[in-house]
Amino acid sequence: xxxxxxxxxxxxxxxxxxxxxxxxxxxxxxxxxxxxxxxxxxxxxxxxxxxxxxxxxxxxxxxxxxxxxxxxxxxxxxxxxxxxxxxxxxxxxxxxxxxxxxxxxxxxxxxxxxxxxxxxxxxxxxxxxxxxxxxxxxxxxxxxxxxxxxxxxxxxxxxxxxxxxxxxxxxxxxxxxxxxxxxxxxxxxxxxxxxxxxxxxxxxxxxxxxxxxxxxxxxxxxxxxxxxxxxxxxxxxxxxxxxxxxxxxxxxxxxxxxxxxxxxxxxxxxxxxxxxxxxxxxxxxxxxxxxxxxxxxxxxxxxxxxxxxxxxxxxxxxxxxxxxxxxxxxxxxxxxxxxxxxxxxxxxxxxxxxxxxxxxxxxxxxxxxxxxxxxxxxxxxxxxxxxxxxxxxxxxxxxxxxxxxxxxxxxxxxxxxxxxxxxxxxxxxxxxxxxxxxxxxxxxxxxxxxxxxxxxxxxxxxxxxxxxxxxxxxxxxxxxxxxxxxxxxxxxxxxxxxxxxxxxxxxxxxxxxxxxxxxxxxxxxxxxxxxxxxxxxxxxxxxxxxxxxxxxxxxxxxxxxxxxxxxxxxxxxxxxxx
Amino acid sequence: xxxxxxxxxxxxxxxxxxxxxxxxxxxxxxxxxxxxxxxxxxxxxxxxxxxxxxxxxxxxxxxxxxxxxxxxxxxxxxxxxxxxxxxxxxxxxxxxxxxxxxxxxxxxxxxxxxxxxxxxxxxxxxxxxxxxxxxxxxxxxxxxxxxxxxxxxxxxxxxxxxxxxxxxxxxxxxxxxxxxxxxxxxxxxxxxxxxxxxxxxxxxxxxxxxxxxxxxxxxxxxxxxxxxxxxxxxxxxxxxxxxxxxxxxxxxxxxxxxxxxxxxxxxxxxxxxxxxxxxxxxxxxxxxxxxxxxxxxxxxxxxxxxxxxxxxxxxxxxxxxxxxxxxxxxxxxxxxxxxxxxxxxxxxxxxxxxxxxxxxxxxxxxxxxxxxxxxxxxx
Numbered sequence: 001x002x003x004x005x006x007x008x009x010x011x012x013x014x015x016x017x018x019x020x021x022x023x024x025x026x027x028x029x030x031x032x033x034x035x036x037x038x039x040x041x042x043x044x045x046x047x048x049x050x051x052x053x054x055x056x057x058x059x060x061x062x063x064x065x066x067x068x069x070x071x072x073x074x075x076x077x078x079x080x081x082x083x084x085x086x087x088x089x090x091x092x093x094x095x096x097x098x099x100x101x102x103x104x105x106x107x108x109x110x111x112x113x114x115x116x117x118x119x120x121x122x123x124x125x126x127x128x129x130x131x132x133x134x135x136x137x138x139x140x141x142x143x144x145x146x147x148x149x150x151x152x153x154x155x156x157x158x159x160x161x162x163x164x165x166x167x168x169x170x171x172x173x174x175x176x177x178x179x180x181x182x183x184x185x186x187x188x189x190x191x192x193x194x195x196x197x198x199x200x201x202x203x204x205x206x207x208x209x210x211x212x213x214x215x216x217x218x219x220x221x222x223x224x225x226x227x228x229x230x231x232x233x234x235x236x237x238x239x240x241x242x243x244x245x246x247x248x249x250x251x252x253x254x255x256x257x258x259x260x261x262x263x264x265x266x267x268x269x270x271x272x273x274x275x276x277x278x279x280x281x282x283x284x285x286x287x288x289x290x291x292x293x294x295x296x297x298x299x300x301x302x303x304x305x306x307x308x309x310x311x312x313x314x315x316x317x318x319x320x321x322x323x324x325x326x327x328x329x330x331x332x333x334x335x336x337x338x339x340x341x342x343x344x345x346x347x348x349x350x351x352x353x354x355x356x357x358x359x360x361x362x363x364x365x366x367x368x369x370x371x372x373x374x375x376x377x378x379x380x381x382x383x384x385x386x387x388x389x390x391x392x393x394x395x396x397x398x399x400x401x402x403x404x405x406x407x408x409x410x411x412x413x414x415x416x417x418x419x420x421x422x423x424x425x426x427x428x429x430x431x432x433x434x435x436x437x438x439x440x441x442x443x444x445x446x447x448x449x450x451x452x453x454x455x456x457x458x459x460x461x462x463x464x465x466x467x468x469x470x471x472x473x474x475x476x477x478x479x480x481x482x483x484x485x486x487x488x489x490x491x492x493x494x495x496x497x498x499x500x501x502x503x504x505x506x507x508x509x510x511x512x513x514x515x516x517x518x519x520x521x522x523x524x525x526x527x528x529x530x531x532x533x534x535x536x537x538x539x540x541x542x543x544x545x546x547x548x549x550x551x552x553x554x555x556x557x558x559x560x561x562x563x564x565x566x567x568x569x570x571x572x573x574x575x576x577x578x
Numbered sequence: 579x580x581x582x583x584x585x586x587x588x589x590x591x592x593x594x595x596x597x598x599x600x601x602x603x604x605x606x607x608x609x610x611x612x613x614x615x616x617x618x619x620x621x622x623x624x625x626x627x628x629x630x631x632x633x634x635x636x637x638x639x640x641x642x643x644x645x646x647x648x649x650x651x652x653x654x655x656x657x658x659x660x661x662x663x664x665x666x667x668x669x670x671x672x673x674x675x676x677x678x679x680x681x682x683x684x685x686x687x688x689x690x691x692x693x694x695x696x697x698x699x700x701x702x703x704x705x706x707x708x709x710x711x712x713x714x715x716x717x718x719x720x721x722x723x724x725x726x727x728x729x730x731x732x733x734x735x736x737x738x739x740x741x742x743x744x745x746x747x748x749x750x751x752x753x754x755x756x757x758x759x760x761x762x763x764x765x766x767x768x769x770x771x772x773x774x775x776x777x778x779x780x781x782x783x784x785x786x787x788x789x790x791x792x793x794x795x796x797x798x799x800x801x802x803x804x805x806x807x808x809x810x811x812x813x814x815x816x817x818x819x820x821x822x823x824x825x826x827x828x829x830x831x832x833x834x835x836x837x838x839x840x841x842x843x844x845x846x847x848x849x850x851x852x853x854x855x856x857x858x859x860x861x862x863x864x865x866x867x868x869x870x871x872x873x874x875x876x877x878x879x880x881x882x883x884x885x886x887x888x889x890x891x892x893x894x895x896x897x898x899x900x901x902x903x904x905x906x907x908x909x910x911x912x913x914x915x916x917x918x919x920x921x922x923x924x925x926x927x928x929x930x931x932x933x934x935x936x937x938x939x940x941x942x943x944x945x946x947x948x949x950x951x952x953x954x955x956x957x
Contacts (some may be wrong), residue, residue: 028767104697106770295748351592352941358747359680363883364940367933372882374933378926453591494755501752534763540756541738548742548749 007072014065015081016137016272018058019088026092026116027049029107035115039166040207041198042331047115049163051089055134056159057081059141065145082138085129086468089116093127109258142347154218161214166202168524171268173197178263212454257415261408262475270407271523273479276414277472278519281496282466282503282511283421289497290506290554291425291434292461293441295362297493301349302342302466304376304488306473308385309338312482314395331478335471342470343463350462354455357444369493374483390484394477410479417475421468426508428464437461495519498536502543504550593941601937604885607915628634650791652910658866660905661804665859665895666882667850667889668811669731669852675828675892676848677743682754683734685879686761687853691727692860692870693765696774698722699864703777705720711782727857728850732763735849740842758876773871776864801864809852809897815894824848827894836954881908882935889947908932 025031034046044052062081067074075552085576093113096099101108117126144155164170173193178187196206261269281303313327313334329337349368351363375381377388385391397413410499430444436457439447448454475513478481495518503514518539522532666688673681681687699719702708708715738757742750745956755826782799814820826834827844853943862879864870885904911931 024764028764030767039623095787105768107767289748295751311855352596352937354589355939356944359751360940360944362751363680363887364937366880367937367940370939371930371933374927378930380927494759498752498755501748504643505748531763533759534767537756537758537760537763541760544745544749544753544756545738545741548745 010065011077012063012084014058014062015084016088018054018081018085021054021058022051022085022089023092025054026089026112027105027107028531028534032109032112032115033484033530034108035111035202035403037161037167038198038201039169041201041203043204043207044166045115046452047169051116051130052133052137053163055085056141056144058082059138060083060145061141062138063142063145066140069146071146077137078139079135080248082135083131087140089134090127091130093117093123110187112155117211123270144523145558146380150219150222152245154215156212157218158211162202162207162211165210166207167507167515169197169201171524175263175268176386180355182259211377219532225307262410266406266408269411273407273411273414274523275520276418277479278496278499279418279512279515280414280421280472281469282491282500282515283418283425283508284465285471285496286422286500286506286508286511287425287428287437287468288461288465291429291441292437292458294458294461295358296365296465297362297366297490297497298365298372299350299465299469299496300488300489300490300492301369302346302461302469303473303476303492304372304485305466306338306342306470307477307483307488308339308376308391310334310474311391311394311476314384314478315391315393315517316395317391317393329395331474334395337476338474339467339470342466342473347459347464348463350459354430354458366490366493369490373485373488373490376488388485390482392482394483395483396481401414407479410475414475414479417471421471422512429508433457438539470539476477498540500552502540504553506535507552507554510550510552510554517551551570583636591775597942600934604915609913610629616663621770621812649910649913652913653906654791654793655791656802656904656906656909658804658905660885660902662803662806662859662862662901663805663864663878663882663885663905664898664901665807665855665862667877667885667901668808668894669857670883670886671794671889671891671894671897672824672848672852674886676845677739677826679739679747679750680750680754680883681849681852682879683738683758683761683904684731684852684856684880685875685877686765687727687731687875687884688856688863688878689733689870689872689875690761690860690861691723691763691853692864692874693774693872694726695719695723695861696864697769697868698775699861700774703779709811712779718753723861724854727853727860730821731732731853731856732760732846732851732955735846735866740845762872763873769872773869776868776870779865789907800866803858803862807855808940811855812894820844820847862888864897880936881932884932884939887944890937891921895920904932904935907935 030050031047034050037046038044039046039049050225058081063075064079065073076445077080092101092108093116096108096113113123116130118125118129120126120129144152147155158183173196176193177189180192195203196209197203198206202210260272264272281299284302285299288294289298310331313329314331316328349365353364356364379387381387382389397410399413402409404413436447436452439452440454440457444454447457476487497516498513500511501514502518503510505510518536522528522536525532528535548572588676666684669684669687670681673679673684692716699708702715734757738753739750742753782795784795785798786795786798787793788798813821815824823834823839823844824847826837826839827841827848829842834844859878860870863874881904882901885900886897887900889898889900889902891897908931912928
C-alpha cells in the first residue's frame with residue numbers, strides 16, 4: 001500500500017485540465033453568447049453556468065482522484081483545482097486586450113471579459129468575485145464527492161434537473177400553460193407558473209423547489225430499488241403487473257399521443273414532426289445497419305429520391321420551373337409511387353455493393369449519397385428537377401376532405417407513419433427475414449452455410465430501408481411544400497446513423513430515444529444553433545467512449561460490447577479459486 | 579465469400595454491365611468532346627487527315643472546345659491539386675495501414691493547420707516580412723500549420739481513438755465522424771465562420787517557364803513541395819528505424835510488441851506523420867485556392883480518401899499515385915467527357931467524377947491500382 005499522501009501532481013493536472021476546458025469554452029464562444037439567457041432569473045445566466053459547472057465538475061473529479069476519502073484532502077484539492085483552473089481564465093482575461101487576441105480568436109471579445117468580470121469597471125475589479133465563485137463551486141464539487149453515494153447521486157440529479165429545466169424554461173412554461181388551458185383552468189396555471197418561472201428562466205423559488213423535489217424523488221427511487229432488490233434476494237415471487245393497469249397505461253399513452261399537438265402548441269409540434277420523420281428514417285436504417293449489419297452512410301439518397309418523386313408527381317408548378325408537366329396526382333396517389341421508386345433505387349444501388357462489407361461499404365454508400373446531392377444541385381438536371389431552385393407547390397395530404405397543412409395537423413400523419421414503421425420493423429425483426437439479417441450480421445459465411453441466400457437477404461434489407469426512407473422523404477416534401485437540394489446533405493445520413501447508435505443499435509425503442517435526443521434536443525435549443533454541431537460531435541464521441549451500446553441497447557449489442565468486461569469478471573473468480 | 583452460382587452469374591453480369599456502360603460513356607464522351615470541332619459536312623476521314631497533317635495541331639478545331647494550351651493548363655492544374663490530395667491521402671493510408679481504421683476526421687486535421695497558419699501568413703503579409711523574406715516566411719507558415727495539425731491529430735488519437743482500439747469497427751468510425759464535426763465547429767468557434775483569404779506572395783505571382791512551358795509559379799511551388807514532402811516521407815518510412823517500426827506494427831501489432839516495439843508510441847507517430855503531411859497540404863491548398871474556412875476539410879478529405887483507395891489503401895506510393903491521378907482526372911474530366919456528352923456547366927459535376935471513381939474503384943478493384951487486397955482480410 002502506498003503512503004496516503006496528498007497527490008499534488010494530480011491536483012495540478014486536473015486543475016490544468018479544468019483551466020483548459022474553461023479557456024476552450026470561452027474561446028469557442030459558449031461563455032460570451034448566452035449572457036441574456038437566464039437559467040435562474042437574475043441570478044445565474046447560462047454563460048456563467050458554463051463556468052460554474054466546469055469548476056464544479058473538475059472539483060468533483062479532483063476529489064475523486066486525490067481525496068482518498070479524507071475531508072482535508074478533499075477541501076484542499078477542491079480549492080486548489082478551482083484556483084488553478086480559474087487562474088488560466090484570468091490570464092486570458094488579462095492578456096486579451098494587450099495582445100489583441102480578438103484579431104485571431106473572434107470570441108476573445110470585450111463581451112467575454114464583461115461576462116467574466118460581472119460587468120465591473122475597471123474589469124480587474126471583477127476578477128476577485130470570479131475567483132471566489134470558481135473556488136466555491138470547485139469546493140462544492142469536491143464536497144459533493146465526499147457525500148455518501150446515494151445522497152451524492154440525488155444531489156447531482158438535483159443540480160442537473162435545475163439546469164436542464166432552467167435552460168428549457170420558456171418551452172416548459174408554455175407546455176404547462178397549454179395543459180391547463182386544455183383542462184379549462186387558466187387561473188391555476190397563472191399561479192403555478194408564477195411560482196416556478198420568471199420572465200426569463202426559473203425563478204429562485206422555482207429552482208429551489210425543483211432542486212429539493214428532485215433530491216426527494218431520486219432518494220425515494222433509490223430506496224425503492226433497495227427494497228425490490230432485497231425482496232428478489234429473499235426469493236419473493238416477481239409481482240406481475242395486473243392486466244387492468246396494462247390496459248390503463250395503453251389508454252393513457254394513446255390519449256397523450258392524440259392530445260400532444262394541443263399540449264405542445266405549434267412550435268413544439270413542429271419539432272415533434274421533425275423528430276417523427278427522423279424516427280421513420282431511423283427505423284429504416286436500423287434495419288439496414290442494426291439488423292443486417294450493412295453500414296450505410298448514403299441513406300439520405302433514398303430520402304431525397306422519395307421527396308423528389310413526391311414533388312415531381314404532385315407539384316402544381318412543374319411547368320414554370322422545369323420542363324416536365326404537372327401530373328396533378330394527390331398525395332395519397334403519389335405516396336406508393338414514391339416509396340416504390342425509392343425501393344427500386346435501393347435495389348439498384350444495392351446490387352453493386354453486394355460484395356462489400358464494413359468501412360468500404362460505408363464509403364461507397366457515402367459516395368452514392370453525395371453523387372445524388374451534387375446531381376440534384378447541378379445545372380445538368382435543372383430542366384428536370386429544378387436544380388438549386390428546387391421544386392415548389394407540392395400538394396398537401398388530404399384526409400376525408402381536410403387538408404393537413406399545419407404541423408399540428410401533419411403530426412397525426414407522421415406519427416401514424418412512424419408507428420407503422422415501428423410495427424413493421426418489430427414484426428420483421430422476429431420473422432424469418434429478420435433472423436436471416438441477424439445471422440448475416442454476425443457472420444456472412446456461416447449464415448450462407450446455414451442456407452441463407454445472402455443476395456436476397458441483403459437486397460431485402462436495402463429495399464426495406466429505402467422504403468422507409470422514401471416514405472419519410474415523401475412526407476417531408478409534403479410537409480414543406482417545396483424542396484431544395486440543400487436539404488439532402490450528408491448531415492441527414494449522419495444524423496440518422498447517429499440517432500440509431502445513440503439510441504442503441506438494433507433496438508426499436510432506441511430509435512425513438514435517439515431521435516428525441518439528437519434531433520429533438522438540438523431543435524429545442526435553437527439559440528444554440530451555432531453550437532449545435534459542436535455539441536452533437538462531442539456527444540457522439542462521448543457516447544462512443546462511455547456508452548457505446550446506446551441508451552436502450554438491444555440484447556445482442558449489449559452482449560457484444562461488454563463481452564470483454566464480462567469475460568474478465570468471469571475469469572476473476574476462477575483465478576482466485578486456483 | 580462464395581456465392582450461389584446461379585445468383586453469382588446474375589450479379590456478375592450486372593457488374594459487368596456497369597463497367598461496360600461506364601467505359602462506353604467515358605469513351606463516347608471523350609470522342610464526342612474532342613471531335614466537336616468537326617466542321618459541318620466534313621467527313622470523318624477528312625477531319626482526321628486535316629487534324630493530323632495540319633501544321634497548327636492544337637488549334638481549336640482539333641481539340642474540341644478548348645485549345646491545346648487550355649488542355650495543358652488543365653493538366654498542370656490537375657497535377658498541383660493532385661499533389662495536395664496525395665499529401666492528405668498519405669494520412670489516411672498511414673493510419674489505415676497501422677490501425678485498419680478510416681480516420682474520418684483527417685480532413686479536419688488538414689483544415690486546422692491551414693486555418694491556423696492563415697493568421698500567421700496574414701500577419702507576415704501585413705508586416706511586410708512575407709515579401710522581404712518569402713522563403714523563411716513561407717517556411718514558418720508551413721511549420722505552424724504542420725505543428726497545429728500534428729497537435730490536433732495527436733490529441734484526437736489520445737482522447738478519441740486510443741480507448742476504442744479493441745471496440746467493434748463501427749464504434750471508432752462513429753467516433754471519427756463525431757470528432758470531425760466537433761473539430762469543424764471548434765475551429766468555427768475559435769476563428770469565426772467567415773472565409774479567410776490567404777495573402778498573395780509577391781514572388782509567387784506570375785509564371786515561370788518550365789521546359790519551355792509557362793506555368794503559374796504557385797502551381798510549380800505546390801507541386802514541387804508536395805513531391806519533396808512525399809519523397810521525404812517515403813524515405814522516412816523505408817529507411818529510418820521509426821519507419822521500420824511503423825511497418826512492423828502495420829504488419830502485425832502483437833508480434834511487433836513482442837519484438838520490443840512500443841506500439842502506442844508508433845501509432846502516435848503514425849498519426850503525427852500523417853497530420854504533418856496534411857498540415858503542409860493545408861498551406862499549399864491556401865496558396866493554390868486562396869480561400870480557407872472551417873468546412874474546407876470535408877471535400878478534400880473525401881477526395882484524398884478516394885485517392886488513397888485508388889492507389890490501394892495502406893500503400894504509401896499508392897496514395898501518391900492515386901492523388902495525382904485523381905487530381906488530373908478531376909481537372910480534365912469534366913471538360914473532356916462530360917461536355918462531350920452534352921452536360922451543361924460540366925465543372926459543377928467534378929465532384930461527381932471523384933465520387934464515381936471512388937465508388938467504381940471500391941466496387942471493382944478494392945485493392946486499388948497498386949495495393950494488395952486488404953478488404954477481404956479486414957473490411
